[in-house]
Amino acid sequence: MAAGCASPWIACCAVAEETATAATGSDVSPAQVGELPVDQQVRWLRAAAQSGALERLDDAQLLALFQSFDPLTVPRYIKEGPNGYPSYEFTMVRQERIRGIxxxxxxxxxxxxxxxPLRIYAKWLPDGAHSGQEIIYDESIRRDEVYGHLGGLLSVIPMWASLNGALAHAQSNHQVRDLGTEFIVSRFLAEGERVAQTGITRLSQIEVKTIDGVRVVAFTYETPTGRPEYYAKKETLGLDLRHPWFRSAESYDNEGRLFEKIVFKTITPETFDDSTFDPKNPAYRF
Structure with a gap:
């Protein structure tokens, strides 16, 4: 890793390596991790993330570290999870190209x-499109329907709507069930395995980026044929520096146009009672 640090930063990088080594409880510094077998790379990465040592590395160190990994290390790290909390609250920014717009x-x-069971409450916040809209989904009550006010008359009159109906997809190409970190992880693993079967194992690009205030290691990969065989022609996914899941996703179509962008700004484990998913909750506007 010191190779990524030119004078006068060599001393600073050496301190960071010592800190990361001590925090992970390993004698292996970030500069040496790439020489380890895949299993040991995965264990080192997990320990560094959980201890906070990973996020304390500067951008040059993070880039050199992830460039040194075996191509199987990050997929293994993510696959072994956990890919999200059993119960959590998050804020997100999202844009999707709907009917080409x-x-x-x-x-x-x-x-x-x-x-x-899977239960979801979602609210569209001020300063964003569709502010004030709300939905509740509870698969133990109606697995194939969502309750809410989604726009137009529904901004005043809440009602049940099909998960796959035109109303539910007026603002998104996804089901409400796709909300959360797990969906992006599952898509990455499934698509990555298919791409690897074609003989492509190396990522197109690795970067360290800050997106909407969230610092991530961003991996870009391209699929052989793009849509519709794959979800996207090109994907850029931003890895969280403390957990084995993604904080951001950017998806591009066959013409190179961005058709979806998602950023999880905050992710917080929480315990909810039944009132959280009850439309009669007085804090809601159903």
Whole structure:
């Protein structure tokens, strides 16, 4: 890693390597991790992320570290998870190209989600498109329907709508069930495996970026044929520096146009009671 640090930063990089080594409880510094077998690289990466040592590395160190990894290390690290919290609240920024049109303003959303059963409350926040809209989904009550006010008359009159109906897809190409970190992870693993089967194992690009205030290691990969065989022709996914999931996703179509951008700004584990997913909650506007 010191190779990525030119004078007068050599001393600073050496201190950072010592800090990362001590925090992970390993005698292996970031500059040496790439020489380890894949299993040991994965264990080192997990320990560095959990201890906070990974996010304390500067951009040059992070870039050199991830460039040194075996191509299987990051997919293995992500696959072994966990890919999200069992119950959590997150805020997100999202934009999608709907019927060929890129929105002028992104959606700003607050989402509360718990699993087993899957239950979701989502609210569109001020300063974003569709501000004030709300939905609730509870698979234990109606697996194939969502309740809410989504726009137009529904901004005043809440009602049930099909998960796959025209109303639910008026503002998104996704189901409400796709909200959360797990969906992006599952897509990455499935598509990555298919791409690897074609003989492509190296990423097109690795960068360290700050997107909407979120610092990530961003991986860009291209699929052989693009859509519709794959979700996107090109994807750029931003890895969280403390957990094995993605904080950002940018998807491009076969013409190179961005058709989806998602950034998880905050992700916080929470415990919710039944009122969180009850339309009669007085804090909501159903």
């Amino acid at each position: 890129w929105p002028r303003r992104p959606d700003q959303m607050l989402v509360r989600l718990t699993r087993q």
